[in-house]
Amino acid sequence: METTGVMGLTAIDLGLRGATSGLFLLIILVALLRHATSQQAVLGMAMSAGGVFYAIATAPFFPKSSWWWVLPILSAQPAVFWLWARAAFDDDFALRRWHGVLWLGIVAFGFALTLGWAYWPALAGVGGRGLALVNLVLALAAAVQTVKTWRADLVARRRRLRLAMLAINVGLVAVVAGAGFAAIPVAVPGGPGSLPTALALFVVAMIAGLGSFATQPAVPVNSATAAIASSDARAADRAPAGRVIVDPMLLRRLDHLMTVERTYRQEGLAIGALAARLDVPEHRLRQAINEGLGYRNFNAFLNHYRIGDAKLALSDATQREVPVLTIAMDAGFQSIGPFNRAFKAETGVTPTEFRREALSRPDRAEISEPRREIG
Structure with missing residues (x-):
């Protein structure tokens, strides 16, 4: 009986992850069909792709042999999210080369941790906590960006969506970073918290979808009706x-x-x-x-x-x-x-x-x- 219950929860978990992946892929498709080329759109597609990757890689039964290359990429998602928050909520933001260098640096550091875990576990544990600290700082920076620019934002839809979207995403980043403080370089895929993670991912995808599909072009300056x-x-x-x-x-x-x-x-x-x-x-x-x-x-x-x-x-x-x-x-x-x-x-x-x-x-x-x- 207990086995049946576990299998049922696993089926729900996998179903939520499948729906989440479908929603994120639909967001990417809509952005491509709209020929969206703004930095916010590009970063949004990168975030959506990361969401698909995270939903699949942290699912139950995902092969452990793939963790060594999957986990470093997942560990850099907070950097993508921080950049997306800057582009979404700061109209004067512009991507710089050092932003890409930061992302590549986190990925490279993640690879160093996973490759060195078998040989220097103590050192890798310290590095994992350091990476977790970087992720928490990026999550905090994204939250600060939201609060700092909220009052001056004139777009009603963006004002309604930004707090909900950031609260959930920052929560997910905190979970991933929290695993690092527990001496694990990144969150363990398919762990005991798998179903809550899948549900949170699905809610994030729903909110992101509502924001992407309902967004209308802004009124151009100097074109009052x-x-x-x-x-x-x-x-x-x-x-x-x-x-x-x-x-x-x-x-x-x-x-x-x-x-x-x-x-x-x-x-x-x-x-x-x-x-x-x-x-x-x-x-x-x-x-x-x-x-x-x-x-x-x-x-x-x-x-x-x-x-x-x-x-x-x-x-x-x-x-x-x-x-x-x-x-x-x-x-x-x-x-x-x-x-x-x-x-x-x-x-x-x-x-x-x-x-x-x-x-x-x-x-x-x-x-x-x-x-x-x-x-």
Whole structure:
């Protein structure tokens, strides 16, 4: 009787892993059919492939003879997850060569541990704990990334999915890393916790699938719909199907705050404070900036106006001697580092280079006020 129960649980375990693998493969297929080439999509496919690999490699009856090459690759999955979290939740993130070097380094270290386990078990145990510590640090970094950028995120679907997705994934990473602290280089496949792991993997795959299949393209910046650009009630008929119609009066009030009152100059301005100024719920303001103006991030929205303000000052011959730091602080930036990065990202040059080029032109064209046409 007990054997029948164990076999039944094993069958459920294998069924969940099969469904998980199918979902992850479907996510990859959908991304390929969409011709998704963004770094988030590529990392998402890598994570999905890793999910398939993990579901199969940690299943009951998986041949132990394959562990020596399977486990090092699994041990590097936290690095892929951390990079995916950065790409998914930080719109300014860009992959660097050292990210690939980090992943390869973890894989190489994992191979060294598995190959050396039979000869130097004590040393391999210490190395396993070190690898577990690296994985926990990466999991913590992914969690911090989620919390740090959550308030500024304007995409409603991404705000809803990110916490659930990260909580489950960080839990799985903690399990894998926890095995390392128990003097095992990586989690033992097919161990006593196999069924809970399979269930957790299935839930992760479901959440990832919902996020991938339901995601709609973001509204491009500078492409507010006709319904937003006009207060005419007939404009709603010209709005694209499925597009949320944002109150044009709210957008005009927001435009007035930004272009006339220059509220963006307020130090440490948060979306909650701006919503209070407009006397609207915070979620309505998020929707207006995202759906109406096409911004995915509140800081990017503010920086559009702040950089426009700085460009005017840097092009003004009467402010030739004003330090760049002063101009940045006057525009609303709190330090020179974020200002330089945001300015170069938008213009392609540093503030100093922009000033030199602008002031050297004999017939300097007037730079328009930083505004976005709404009405």
